Each structure stands twice: as C-alpha cells, then as structure tokens.
Amino acid sequence: MDVMQYIWIAAIVLLAILEGATAQLVCIWFVIGGIAALVTSIFTDVIWIQLTVFVAVSILSLLITRPLVKKAMSFQKEDTNAGRIVGQKGIVTEAVENDQGKGQVNVSGSIWTARSMDQTVIPKGASVLVDAIEGVKLIVHPIEEKE
Structure with a gap:
C-alpha cells in the first residue's frame, strides 16, 4: 500500500x-x-x-x-408554558390602560401585566382573550361573555 x-x-x-x-x-x-x-x-x-x-x-x-x-x-417547535396562554380567556384584575402603562389580567390562575390590542381601555372585571405575548406582557382584547 x-x-x-x-x-x-x-x-x-x-x-x-x-x-x-x-x-x-x-x-x-x-x-x-x-x-x-x-x-x-x-x-x-x-x-x-x-x-x-x-x-x-x-x-x-x-x-x-x-x-x-x-x-x-428540524423539530417541531413546542410552545413554552407561557406560549400556551395565547388564545385563552382571562379576567382583568386591574383596568388595562395603555396610555398610563397599567393593566393586569388573571389567566389560568396567573397574574400578568397586560396591554390592549386596539389601545382601548378595558375595565376591571372584563373578560379578555389573549392575542399574543410581548416580552412579559399579554396583548389582549375584550370579549363579551355569553350567559
């Protein structure tokens, strides 16, 4: 060789x-x-x-x-625990006011800082739907509860 x-x-x-x-x-x-x-x-x-x-x-x-x-x-990206909140309903625990930087929402027993999707003020006690997560803030919009 x-x-x-x-x-x-x-x-x-x-x-x-x-x-x-x-x-x-x-x-x-x-x-x-x-x-x-x-x-x-x-x-x-x-x-x-x-x-x-x-x-x-x-x-x-x-x-x-x-x-x-x-x-x-390539593997399917799996949502984190926080990512699973998108699409869920929540209750406003502190009025959501984007201009004043205020707002909190309770989703699945966790309290999150929240901002309104369309810049509207969402009163305390209102039902919201989570549209997205930006950093540590939920982006939400109000929904009407059917009785």
Missing part, C-alpha cells in the same frame, strides 16, 4: 471519530471526501489530484445532503 493510502485512512478514521464526538453533523462530508480520495489514491499517486477529489467530493456531498439533513433534523 502507498503512503498516501495510509494517510487517507488515518484522516477518514480521525474525521469519523470527530463526527461521532459531536452532537451535530460537522464533518461527515469530509469523511465522504476522504473515502473518495482513498479510492483515487489506488489509481494515481498524484497528490494534487487526490486533494482535488477530496475537496470536490466534500463540497459536493455537503451541497447535496445538507438541505436534506437540515430538513430531517
């Missing part, structure tokens, strides 16, 4: 170990490029051809597989 074949085998093994030690796909494409360069070294002793094959196959495999891998590894 040629010296370059040993070098390519060592590079493939080291890159594979590095890939296995990381949580994300970091250098799998270089492992593929190393395998292609190892195969090339069987047919030619010209180092620059082997390096060109290594770089070309690594880049090509990255360009082809990266979008597929990203799509396969």
Whole structure:
C-alpha cells in the first residue's frame, strides 16, 4: 500500500471519530471526501489530484445532503408554558390602560401585566382573550361573555 493510502485512512478514521464526538453533523462530508480520495489514491499517486477529489467530493456531498439533513433534523417547535396562554380567556384584575402603562389580567390562575390590542381601555372585571405575548406582557382584547 502507498503512503498516501495510509494517510487517507488515518484522516477518514480521525474525521469519523470527530463526527461521532459531536452532537451535530460537522464533518461527515469530509469523511465522504476522504473515502473518495482513498479510492483515487489506488489509481494515481498524484497528490494534487487526490486533494482535488477530496475537496470536490466534500463540497459536493455537503451541497447535496445538507438541505436534506437540515430538513430531517428540524423539530417541531413546542410552545413554552407561557406560549400556551395565547388564545385563552382571562379576567382583568386591574383596568388595562395603555396610555398610563397599567393593566393586569388573571389567566389560568396567573397574574400578568397586560396591554390592549386596539389601545382601548378595558375595565376591571372584563373578560379578555389573549392575542399574543410581548416580552412579559399579554396583548389582549375584550370579549363579551355569553350567559
């Protein structure tokens, strides 16, 4: 076996170990490029051809597989506990007045600072629906309770 074949085998093994030690796909494409360069070294002793094959196959495999891998590894974003409040009803415990920076709402037993979606004043005791969360403030609008 040629010296370059040993070098390519060592590079493939080291890159594979590095890939296995990381949580994300970091250098799998270089492992593929190393395998292609190892195969090339069987047919030619010209180092620059082997390096060109290594770089070309690594880049090509990255360009082809990266979008597929990203799509396969993307996970559905799960709402946090606070995110689950959006769409729920609440009761105003302190009148919501955007101009004065006042307002609190009780939603599912938790008191939140609140602001009105449409800048209207919402009186204490009114029922509201949570439209969004901006920072630590709920954005709400009043709803009419059906009896």
